[in-house]
Amino acid sequence: MSIFHINRKTDYAVRVIVALARHPLGTRLSAKLLQEETLVPQAFLNRIIAQLSQGNLIESFPGPRGGLQLARSAEEITLRDIVEIMEGPILLSECLKEKETCPLAEACPIRNRWGGLQSTITQALDQTTMSQLVSELSSLS
Amino acid sequence: MSIFHINRKTDYAVRVIVALARHPLGTRLSAKLLQEETLVPQAFLNRIIAQLSQGNLIESFPGPRGGLQLARSAEEITLRDIVEIMEGPILLSECLKEKETCPLAEACPIRNRWGGLQSTITQALDQTTMSQLVSELSSLS
DNA sequence: AAATTGTTTACCTTTTTGGTAAACAATTTA
DNA sequence: TAAATTGTTTACCAAAAAGGTAAACAATTT
Structure with a gap:
């Protein structure tokens, strides 16, 4: 596509984390709800969620009353965390x-x-936290 | 491979420009000589040279006594020039x-x-000129 | 046991990357 | 002017990455 391009998968992953970060820590959202908020195709989203979970950025709970939640507070999740979990280490x-x-x-x-x-x-990626993104988001709407 | 990764083609293109920039402006080097200095596969190098030429970063002269030379001085060629000619506009x-x-x-x-x-x-790419790279190179050897 | 929710695996198509090779065009010089 | 020399263009190719689909699977609650 173009150099220094963020892949769609990573862009989608940021949407997921931001959607979760808008709620108090510990809130569980289902994959289905996340799909509605992020507009990511469901089957693709499932794999993104699994990857974020394996990367210990989110926690998952199966079964009724289950869902996904952040593994730590939004202040402690940076853009770099997400990028590296989705893409591997940054290496020019x-x-x-x-x-x-x-x-x-x-x-x-x-x-x-x-x-x-x-x-x-x-x-630059280290300096951007999910709580910053969420507060920018609320100042937009 | 990895995110924010410089493609091999672009990396090769930088080698070519640096090889040319080590000589006085106006010096012509043949593609064959450039191959020996850059170690880029000849057929691939040909296409890289053509692209740099189409991007007006180098000038080409066919025939005996021909060759390639920089289109302007090394101080006026930046890393961004090369990256954008080889990869298109930078777009995250x-x-x-x-x-x-x-x-x-x-x-x-x-x-x-x-x-x-x-x-x-x-x-950052704008701030790096080929003359800077050449002087770093001479301080290495 | 059934319903609900996340997980894993296999598969797929399109695009990009990195490369090869041969025909082609321009220029110099004998 | 023909031959030699040098860059240009085109066509082709294999492997990998990007982006996505779908179905079977596993865990938990009621």
């Missing part, structure tokens, strides 16, 4: 993995630049 | 295109965050 270039050896390693002028940009991105 | 989310309409547009708390991060990234 293979050469930023210590173990990797690049044929140009001896004379690579770009590696440190990618490293710096990667730090900038991860810091 | 579809919803950042003015014309796009998102079903959540009325109540979307994340759009401005993606917009801010996108600005941060493009500014």
Whole structure:
């Protein structure tokens, strides 16, 4: 699509977390209700929910009176948490993995630049919490 | 692979521009020589060179005594120039295109965050010039 | 036991990535 | 002007990722 693009799956996951974060911690919402709020296709949403659950960002309870709830408070969930659970670690270039050896390693002028940009991105994502998003949301409506 | 990942094609393109930028403006290098310096597969490199040429970042001259040269000085070529020629405009989310309409547009708390991060990234790329990379390279060797 | 809710697995289509190869076009020089 | 040299274009390809569907499965409550 385009470089530095957020995948739809991750975008959807943010919608899910924000929908949950709008309610008091401990509130359980069903997958069906989350579907109505996020507009994500149900079958796809199921897998996103499962991934968020495996990543310990949400907790799930089967059966009647079950549902999904945040695993911790909205202040303690950042955009980076969600991005990394859905996409894996942020890595601008293979050469930023210590173990990797690049044929140009001896004379690579770009590696440190990618490293710096990667730090900038991860810091920006770290600084955005779900409670910030929720308060922006209420100021919109 | 991983989110916020620089594609190999773009990484290769940076190698090409840096290789050219190490010589005085106006110096022509052949595609064959560039292949030896960048280690990019020849057939793939040909297409990368063509794309850089179409993007007016380099100039090409066919025939004997021909070759490739930078279209402007290394101080005037930024990482963003290369990234956008190889990958198209930087766009974190579809919803950042003015014309796009998102079903959540009325109540979307994340759009401005993606917009801010996108600005941060493009500014960082704007601030890196090829002459900076070349001088870092000489300080390495 | 039945109803309700989340989980897992398998499968699918389209697009992107990374690459190869050969024909083609332009320019210089013998 | 023909041959040699150099870049350009096009067609093709395999593997992976993106985005999604659907059905069987497991757990819990009533």
